Amino acid sequence: MSEFRFFHPVEVRYGDLDPQGHLNNAKYLTYFETARINYFVHLGLFTPGHSFMDIGVILADARVTFHAPVEYGTPVKVGVRTSRLGNKSMTVEQNIVHAETGEVLASGQVILVAFDYHTNKTLRVPDVMREKISTFEGLEVQQV
Amino acid sequence: MSEFRFFHPVEVRYGDLDPQGHLNNAKYLTYFETARINYFVHLGLFTPGHSFMDIGVILADARVTFHAPVEYGTPVKVGVRTSRLGNKSMTVEQNIVHAETGEVLASGQVILVAFDYHTNKTLRVPDVMREKISTFEGLEVQQV
Amino acid sequence: MSEFRFFHPVEVRYGDLDPQGHLNNAKYLTYFETARINYFVHLGLFTPGHSFMDIGVILADARVTFHAPVEYGTPVKVGVRTSRLGNKSMTVEQNIVHAETGEVLASGQVILVAFDYHTNKTLRVPDVMREKISTFEGLEVQQV
Amino acid sequence: MSEFRFFHPVEVRYGDLDPQGHLNNAKYLTYFETARINYFVHLGLFTPGHSFMDIGVILADARVTFHAPVEYGTPVKVGVRTSRLGNKSMTVEQNIVHAETGEVLASGQVILVAFDYHTNKTLRVPDVMREKISTFEGLEVQQV
Numbered sequence: 001m002s003e004f005r006f007f008h009p010v011e012v013r014y015g016d017l018d019p020q021g022h023l024n025n026a027k028y029l030t031y032f033e034t035a036r037i038n039y040f041v042h043l044g045l046f047t048p049g050h051s052f053m054d055i056g057v058i059l060a061d062a063r064v065t066f067h068a069p070v071e072y073g074t075p076v077k078v079g080v081r082t083s084r085l086g087n088k089s090m091t092v093e094q095n096i097v098h099a100e101t102g103e104v105l106a107s108g109q110v111i112l113v114a115f116d117y118h119t120n121k122t123l124r125v126p127d128v129m130r131e132k133i134s135t136f137e138g139l140e141v142q143q144v
Numbered sequence: 145m146s147e148f149r150f151f152h153p154v155e156v157r158y159g160d161l162d163p164q165g166h167l168n169n170a171k172y173l174t175y176f177e178t179a180r181i182n183y184f185v186h187l188g189l190f191t192p193g194h195s196f197m198d199i200g201v202i203l204a205d206a207r208v209t210f211h212a213p214v215e216y217g218t219p220v221k222v223g224v225r226t227s228r229l230g231n232k233s234m235t236v237e238q239n240i241v242h243a244e245t246g247e248v249l250a251s252g253q254v255i256l257v258a259f260d261y262h263t264n265k266t267l268r269v270p271d272v273m274r275e276k277i278s279t280f281e282g283l284e285v286q287q288v
Numbered sequence: 289m290s291e292f293r294f295f296h297p298v299e300v301r302y303g304d305l306d307p308q309g310h311l312n313n314a315k316y317l318t319y320f321e322t323a324r325i326n327y328f329v330h331l332g333l334f335t336p337g338h339s340f341m342d343i344g345v346i347l348a349d350a351r352v353t354f355h356a357p358v359e360y361g362t363p364v365k366v367g368v369r370t371s372r373l374g375n376k377s378m379t380v381e382q383n384i385v386h387a388e389t390g391e392v393l394a395s396g397q398v399i400l401v402a403f404d405y406h407t408n409k410t411l412r413v414p415d416v417m418r419e420k421i422s423t424f425e426g427l428e429v430q431q432v
Numbered sequence: 433m434s435e436f437r438f439f440h441p442v443e444v445r446y447g448d449l450d451p452q453g454h455l456n457n458a459k460y461l462t463y464f465e466t467a468r469i470n471y472f473v474h475l476g477l478f479t480p481g482h483s484f485m486d487i488g489v490i491l492a493d494a495r496v497t498f499h500a501p502v503e504y505g506t507p508v509k510v511g512v513r514t515s516r517l518g519n520k521s522m523t524v525e526q527n528i529v530h531a532e533t534g535e536v537l538a539s540g541q542v543i544l545v546a547f548d549y550h551t552n553k554t555l556r557v558p559d560v561m562r563e564k565i566s567t568f569e570g571l572e573v574q575q576v
Binding site for chain 1: 162163164168169170171172173174177196197202203204205206207208209210261
Binding site for chain 1: 443445446462465466480484503504505
């Protein structure tokens, strides 16, 4: 239930570190984002080369809890798991895990809202997205 | 009570934007961080030129709620307000405000934990930090 | 002749620094870019809120020479000066200067090529750009 | 002679892109830097987990020539090759190559100066660095 079925490896770059020698806090959201887009690509919901306007979601909320510092050379993978598929929004759990020890270095959550970039309006989560995600995650779709 | 007594102006850089033409979500934490350090400088709790190890806090949690996109050319200021001073940790409210209209474009919260970078241990929030912040914010210090 | 007529102040952010505690080398190009766009805005060649596709130039080459480290708290301004207006390209000199002492902390140069983002083709530097820049810089326009 | 013996793969992150949908120019230096540190690690000249102060070089100059835009989803690898080992400095050629087609998307060069971060002084390129690099690159060491 709380298992992540998708992880994306991310290389810690020197330029991601700050004067305290650790991964800068803002970069956690960058790592989450990178993994999240790869998750959409993996599910067939986004194709590289297409406009990012086609991805059809905006970020409404993001949260990170920092458990242990991430250092240069730490092999990390970033988990993505949709835990809730609502009418217009969805909740995505994310974490950053030491790829060898499995230690959870950070955990977090983002809320995405379905959005039409052409009309600038929120909309119902499209059926294709709803189906692919619920199938992948083994998720009950909420009736609203 | 919910008034911010400290704001720091931040210039939206072209390099802060992403392919959707708006401020990238990770940069909100960068803006929060920039304003937060200026807040510590303003309160006399950090002096530029000194080691950032001396700042004596680590980030335990960060949260952002996105209300409206931030665009290139939008004049923004970033609010910082300590709302809770605990024994070992403190809660800092933050927001990003349109500097002219006052519209709140994003709001958030971080939790800082007092930390000694030399011993790598958490510690009690130092008295000098406790006093300067509670005086500035008109805050009751929690007895723990 | 070698005088910069345009400077844009940039705040050194904590997030711009790297583990050696100085401005990370990649950020110099970010500072150059930020100042350069402000230069175009200042000359009436770009209006914030419009598509960046309208700016009509692409970067062909960038160079930075690092003279002295930039630290947190250093007040810097970034110079922009077009030194050559060719048929399809232009050379822009840039530097990063200590805003109080005038010390040149870095200097550099970029080459911009006029580009139509709609047809994805290079083109002749538009007359309006040619005129505004040559007037501002007191520059002879090269006949090609 | 002009062959690169070391390449490091870099994933293009969404957060590396700018409003024109391409890899932002400043990120090229980030990609160069990431590959360069991996090159030092590969040659046994730097060990992750150690202080970056121990790396013993500072950047004196950096240059990038942009040949073709780098897009999201483009598989890239970044080349590193020391082409000159002087008394106190060295020249490192770098490029960004499409990992499948071999197309050179960008090329550049940085100049590194041997530096003691403890005394803040330049110094002679250490023998161990000189030997490992010249052996790896099949390079004649310049007598100065």
